[in-house]
Amino acid sequence: MGGDFGPCVTVPAALQALASNPNLYLLLVGDPTTLTPLLSKVDSSLSSRLEIVPAETVIAGDARPSQAIRASRGSSMRIALELIKEGRAQACVSAGNTGALMGLAKLLLKPVDGIERPALVTVLPHQQHGKTVVLDLGANVECDSTMLVQFAVMGAVMAEEVLGLSNPRVALLNIGEEESKGLNNIREAAARLKATSSINYIGYLEGNELLTGKTDVMVCDGFVGNVTLKTMEGVVRMFLSLLKSSSGSDRRQKQSWWLKLLGRWLQKRLSRRFGHLNPDHYNGACLLGLRGTVIKSHGAANSNAFAVAIEQAVQTVQRQIPERIAARLTSVLPKSD
Amino acid sequence: MGGDFGPCVTVPAALQALASNPNLYLLLVGDPTTLTPLLSKVDSSLSSRLEIVPAETVIAGDARPSQAIRASRGSSMRIALELIKEGRAQACVSAGNTGALMGLAKLLLKPVDGIERPALVTVLPHQQHGKTVVLDLGANVECDSTMLVQFAVMGAVMAEEVLGLSNPRVALLNIGEEESKGLNNIREAAARLKATSSINYIGYLEGNELLTGKTDVMVCDGFVGNVTLKTMEGVVRMFLSLLKSSSGSDRRQKQSWWLKLLGRWLQKRLSRRFGHLNPDHYNGACLLGLRGTVIKSHGAANSNAFAVAIEQAVQTVQRQIPERIAARLTSVLPKSD
Numbered sequence: 212m213g214g215d216f217g218p219c220v221t222v223p224a225a226l227q228a229l230a231s232n233p234n235l236y237l238l239l240v241g242d243p244t245t246l247t248p249l250l251s252k253v254d255s256s257l258s259s260r261l262e263i264v265p266a267e268t269v270i271a272g273d274a275r276p277s278q279a280i281r282a283s284r285g286s287s288m289r290i291a292l293e294l295i296k297e298g299r300a301q302a303c304v305s306a307g308n309t310g311a312l313m314g315l316a317k318l319l320l321k322p323v324d325g326i327e328r329p330a331l332v333t334v335l336p337h338q339q340h341g342k343t344v345v346l347d348l349g350a351n352v353e354c355d356s357t358m359l360v361q362f363a364v365m366g367a368v369m370a371e372e373v374l375g376l377s378n379p380r381v382a383l384l385n386i387g388e389e390e391s392k393g394l395n396n397i398r399e400a401a402a403r404l405k406a407t408s409s410i411n412y413i414g415y416l417e418g419n420e421l422l423t424g425k426t427d428v429m430v431c432d433g434f435v436g437n438v439t440l441k442t443m444e445g446v447v448r449m450f451l452s453l454l455k456s457s458s459g460s461d462r463r464q465k466q467s468w469w470l471k472l473l474g475r476w477l478q479k480r481l482s483r484r485f486g487h488l489n490p491d492h493y494n495g496a497c498l499l500g501l502r503g504t505v506i507k508s509h510g511a512a513n514s515n516a517f518a519v520a521i522e523q524a525v526q527t528v529q530r531q532i533p534e535r536i537a538a539r540l541t542s543v544l545p546k547s548d
Numbered sequence: 549m550g551g552d553f554g555p556c557v558t559v560p561a562a563l564q565a566l567a568s569n570p571n572l573y574l575l576l577v578g579d580p581t582t583l584t585p586l587l588s589k590v591d592s593s594l595s596s597r598l599e600i601v602p603a604e605t606v607i608a609g610d611a612r613p614s615q616a617i618r619a620s621r622g623s624s625m626r627i628a629l630e631l632i633k634e635g636r637a638q639a640c641v642s643a644g645n646t647g648a649l650m651g652l653a654k655l656l657l658k659p660v661d662g663i664e665r666p667a668l669v670t671v672l673p674h675q676q677h678g679k680t681v682v683l684d685l686g687a688n689v690e691c692d693s694t695m696l697v698q699f700a701v702m703g704a705v706m707a708e709e710v711l712g713l714s715n716p717r718v719a720l721l722n723i724g725e726e727e728s729k730g731l732n733n734i735r736e737a738a739a740r741l742k743a744t745s746s747i748n749y750i751g752y753l754e755g756n757e758l759l760t761g762k763t764d765v766m767v768c769d770g771f772v773g774n775v776t777l778k779t780m781e782g783v784v785r786m787f788l789s790l791l792k793s794s795s796g797s798d799r800r801q802k803q804s805w806w807l808k809l810l811g812r813w814l815q816k817r818l819s820r821r822f823g824h825l826n827p828d829h830y831n832g833a834c835l836l837g838l839r840g841t842v843i844k845s846h847g848a849a850n851s852n853a854f855a856v857a858i859e860q861a862v863q864t865v866q867r868q869i870p871e872r873i874a875a876r877l878t879s880v881l882p883k884s885d
Contacts (some may be wrong), residue, residue, distance in 0.1 A: 266655030268576055272726065273724075273727070273728060273729075274728070276686045292723030300811060309724075315829075338786055338789075349723055352723065352730065352731055353731065384775060386686055386689065386770075386771055386774040386775060386778075387610075387646075389609065389610030390610070391610060391611070391612045392610075393689065393771070394689055394690065413804075417774075417775070417778045418774070418775040418776065418777070418779035418780075418781075418782060419778040419779065419782030419785070420782065421779055422782055422783060423786075425634050431775075433723075434723055434730070434731060434772070435771070435772055435775055437720060437723040437755070438754070438755040438768075438772055438775070438776055439755065439775055439776065439779045440754040441723075441754045441755030441779055442755035442756065442758055442776045442779050443755075443779055443780075443783050444755075444756050444757060445755060445756030445758055445759055445760065446755065446780050446783040446784060447783060448756070448789075449675055449759050449760075450783075450787050452675075480817060485857065502721070527686045
């Protein structure tokens with residue numbers, strides 16, 4: 212029910228995901244009177260792997276998380292998370308209120324031992340044809356140094372388990388590379404990471420290093436991570452739209468057929484080259500550090516992008532990411548009191 | 549003497565600026581034994597408008613600002629600022645330690661009435677062929693709501709005076725557009741801006757709106773502003789380098805002459821289209837809110853980019869930006885106690 216567009220996006224995305232994953236079974240949690248009409252013309256090969264789980268209320272996107280959580284009984288978000296707790300579902304995908312999702316998930320699914328607060332994490336493509344794990348992307352708007360250190364550990368484990376890297380490089384996002392730069396919590400986290408032998412901490416990196424592949428894991432607080440990721444998306448979308456309008460204006464001008472053809476060929480080539488950077492292709496941040504898989508989709512996701520988030524949930528479950536992270540964390544993190 | 553490359557970049561940039569501005573007179577503040585050899589082969593038409601002002605020490609880029617300021621007597625940065633105070637210079641351009649520059653400038657040049665802390669500001673091109681004033685870009689890593697409100701006022705005045713806009717739209721950078729989102733200082737600033745009738749406050753905008761032209765002024769704290777600007781630069785540079793390497797690989801393949809020619813034509817066209825986004829073309833952030841013109845260049849600036857920062861100083865002096873802002877602020881800002 213969540214996100215900027217609700218079921219208009221999530222239901223077509225669900226059908227798309229079912230069509231491409233023959234082993235997928237989906238529970239659509241929400242208002243049946245809204246959902247049922249959207250499913251009326253669905254082929255039985257898909258509808259047989261689809262079930263509506265009724266929910267009476269919806270948590271508003273602009274609700275204060277604390278209030279929303281108190282009044283969450285019977286809401287689609289809470290029921291979806293309860294399905295994981297009851298073992299009826301293996302993962303939950305939501306485009307709804309990030310703060311509420313984070314709070315409810317923590318309440319119902321409990322964090323892994325050693326983790327105080329789960330973090331939103333995503334994997335971004337970088338210039339060296341590899342990928343970078345980035346967290347936190349908005350689950351925690353304020354972070355102390357302990358949280359940043361825990362994010363670093365979770366990010367490193369994720370880089371090992373998901374990207375297959377050994378001894379992944381971990382950096383803190385900061386406004387300069389010198390030790391004296393930045394905020395207190397970052398400097399404290401840096402000192403502690405330096406003293407943690409199991410983490411390959413490489414120091415501070417600045418925003419312009421996010422896509423250069425200098426690090427395998429980039430750690431920051433949720434406010435900065437969210438702004439940074441969205442800024443990046445904004446620039447990428449602007450470039451993609453400029454590329455498109457470039458060829459559009461070609462068409463408006465009078466041109467010989469071969470020039471048109473070549474223009475189109477070149478545009479195709481460029482789109483292929485930049486397509487992997489399209490934010491829609493990596494929609495879906497994983498709420499890391501929980502005993503269960505929760506994927507947060509961009510609120511503004513279209514149905515293609517939301518289908519990518521569902522696919523992420525499938526991958527996370529199949530690769531047993533939460534279990535692997537829990538297992539690794541117990542060996543890496545200091546025991547909590 | 550400052551920046552990642554020192555006089556190797558700043559001296560050629562100074563000569564470039566002198567060549568393109570026949571009315572420009574430059575004082576190079578620094579170590580004469582380093583500077584003099586770099587000027588040995590300079591044409592007299594330029595060297596006659598160039599003077600070395602000796603300075604014994606240089607503030608290190610990684611020095612803690614508070615320490616650097618205490619030990620600043622005789623340093624190139626301090627002497628450059630003192631030249632403004634003494635009326636011997638009208639502006640100072642530096643690629644050095646941001647914190648030290650900000651602290652020393654405040655100490656020596658004093659903020660305008662009503663401004664507690666100056667802010668670093670720049671003007672970014674946006675998708676609607678206009679420009680957006682963005683501040684703070686790193687002068688203040690932590691900001692309370694009062695500072696954010698003052699930045700909003702300064703940004704609005706700058707948009708009026710520099711971009712020629714009447715009643716410019718002002719937004720706060722946040723992680724969501726709903727009122728409940730974000731950090732306390734941002735929410736407080738929002739409430740106060742809403743109550744300020746002389747400011748056309750339009751609400752929160754997210755990182756992806758930075759280049760869409762939805763606002764004329766975007767306000768954030770210096771940490772977030774710095775990370776955001778650098779992230780943007782990183783993405784733009786990656787795109788520009790991908791465009792370049794795209795055409796490079798064309799050349800390596802065997803192609804007919806007309807395909808090569810057309811490829812090159814299209815690349816030129818794209819470069820023209822994207823060139824205005826090249827971070828080198830808008831290097832130089834103005835330290836706004838002082839009784840004098842101080843321009844901070846990117847530490848990693850090349851000589852073209854540093855020349856742009858010098859040009860910014862020229863423009864700022866010629867348009868009397870500090871004076872205009874001071875005049876406008878007295879009418880807009882509430883009187884301080």
